[in-house]
Amino acid sequence: MNPPIDISELRFLVVEDHGFQRWMMCNVLEGLGARYVFSAPNGRAALEIFRDRESRIDIVVSDLDMPEMDGMELIRHLGETGGNPSLVLASDLDRSLVASVESMARAYAVRLLGAIEKPVSAKNLLPLLELHRAGPLAPALLPAFDIEEILCGLRGDQMEPFYQAKVEMGSGMVRGAEALARWRHPAHGIVGADAFIPLLERSGNIAEFTRIMVRAAAQGCWRWRSLGFDVGLSLNLSQESLADVGLAEDMTQLVIDQGVSPRDVIFEVTESAMAEDLGRALENLSRLRMKGFGLSIDDYGTGYSSMQQLTRIAFTELKIDQAFVRNAADRSSSRAVVESSLELAGKLRLATVAEGVESKPEWDLFRELGCTLAQGHFIARPMDFGDFLDWLKGRSAGAVARVQRAR
Ligand code: C2E
Ligand code: CA
Ligand code: CA
Numbered sequence: 557m558n559p560p561i562d563i564s565e566l567r568f569l570v571v572e573d574h575g576f577q578r579w580m581m582c583n584v585l586e587g588l589g590a591r592y593v594f595s596a597p598n599g600r601a602a603l604e605i606f607r608d609r610e611s612r613i614d615i616v617v618s619d620l621d622m623p624e625m626d627g628m629e630l631i632r633h634l635g636e637t638g639g640n641p642s643l644v645l646a647s648d649l650d651r652s653l654v655a656s657v658e659s660m661a662r663a664y665a666v667r668l669l670g671a672i673e674k675p676v677s678a679k680n681l682l683p684l685l686e687l688h689r690a691g692p693l694a695p696a697l698l699p700a701f702d703i704e705e706i707l708c709g710l711r712g713d714q715m716e717p718f719y720q721a722k723v724e725m726g727s728g729m730v731r732g733a734e735a736l737a738r739w740r741h742p743a744h745g746i747v748g749a750d751a752f753i754p755l756l757e758r759s760g761n762i763a764e765f766t767r768i769m770v771r772a773a774a775q776g777c778w779r780w781r782s783l784g785f786d787v788g789l790s791l792n793l794s795q796e797s798l799a800d801v802g803l804a805e806d807m808t809q810l811v812i813d814q815g816v817s818p819r820d821v822i823f824e825v826t827e828s829a830m831a832e833d834l835g836r837a838l839e840n841l842s843r844l845r846m847k848g849f850g851l852s853i854d855d856y857g858t859g860y861s862s863m864q865q866l867t868r869i870a871f872t873e874l875k876i877d878q879a880f881v882r883n884a885a886d887r888s889s890s891r892a893v894v895e896s897s898l899e900l901a902g903k904l905r906l907a908t909v910a911e912g913v914e915s916k917p918e919w920d921l922f923r924e925l926g927c928t929l930a931q932g933h934f935i936a937r938p939m940d941f942g943d944f945l946d947w948l949k950g951r952s953a954g955a956v957a958r959v960q961r962a963r
Pocket of ligand 3: 911
């Protein structure tokens with residue numbers, strides 16, 4: 557269990573044009589223990605506070621409908637200014653409008669904790685504040701690394717795969733594990749993928765990184781398989797890798813050299829990764845499939861031409877993006893995307909994975925909707941090899957399939 561969030565250490569910015577409402581919101585926050593509460597009557601004033609390095613805002617609580625600069629424009633500026641604040645929308649506007657603003661915030665890379673109706677109360681605000689901590693390693697808390705440091709870490713053997721279980725919803729059996737890169741940084745501890753992968757991609761160094769990750773992860777997979785756990789391995793591929801026509805040969809060799817069969821490995825690619833150089837991407841993916849690897853379409857639903865991609869490539873699995881998992885229960889539009897994705901996947905005979913399942917209600921919903929597999933903190937967090945192996949061993953004997961040994 558996580559300790560309760562320490563609200564007294566967080567820095568808030570309340571944006572609300574209505575004087576009394578603004579006062580109320582500040583009051584509620586202070587009642588919850590907040591010590592640093594800034595406030596502004598409109599987006600313009602809010603931005604000034606936000607951009608002032610001294611104020612270092614963690615969470616913005618904002619109205620949508622305000623004169624001068626409305627909440628939408630404020631969100632765009634927050635995204636552009638960076639610093640990755642979390643946002644809580646306080647609005648009594650129509651639900652579907654609030655929902656589309658949620659999507660917009662996401663597109664601008666502003667982390668939306670949720671929307672609440674006015675008047676704001678401690679009871680409806682607190683659960684959202686808890687989410688501020690629950691999110692993935694908040695980029696704002698991560699130091700920014702330059703490429704030299706990252707390469708130094710990579711070549712210094714400081715990067716390794718963590719493993720996150722994929723569990724079959726019907727039976728509860730562990731079917732696979734996704735390798736997620738982590739940097740065991742000598743000064744900063746465990747650093748998440750988002751802090752170094754984008755820079756490796758942009759600087760043309762992702763190929764070197766991918767080979768190191770794939771080799772290490774395949775080694776891990778070989779080790780658990782040799783202990784008898786029939787658990788497959790999922791690996792992520794970047795868009796840049798798909799442009800290299802030698803990719804499939806390389807990957808096949810790497811995996812086989814570690815004693816793992818391509819049949820036990822799935823490569824995950826996002827739909828946007830295929831947008832760049834379609835010809836090469838298709839050549840690589842077809843060849844990987846021909847070698848026997850599984851292919852998974854990652855973050856399904858967030859791209860622009862998902863359906864078309866599905867018909868072009870022989871995918872074997874579809875991963876429903878976390879955002880839809882999060883919203884499926886209470887947003888009818890997300891629910892519709894999920895239902896139609898699952899139905900489509902069924903018709904195409906693809907396995908389906910609900911990614912980022914964090915709670916029992918989410919698990920129940922996806923199970924009911926017929927999703928094949930689930931992955932997320934509700935089941936297990938990404939763990940280093942040792943912890944993952946202990947976790948596998950600790951599952952009741954029936955919940956992990958055993959490798960059938962040929963006689
Ligand atoms: P992704 O492939 O979509 O991976 C899922 C992300 O969701 C992971 O973040 C995982 O830790 C996180 N996650 C899993 N369950 C939950 C949950 O219940 N709740 C929440 N809030 N998050 C959950 P992570 O590990 O930070 O990785 C971020 C992204 O970095 C990945 O997104 C993937 O695109 C990329 N990545 C990670 N490892 C590699 C790698 O080895 N190679 C490449 N090319 N990309 C990688
Ligand atoms: Ca993935
Ligand atoms: Ca994903």
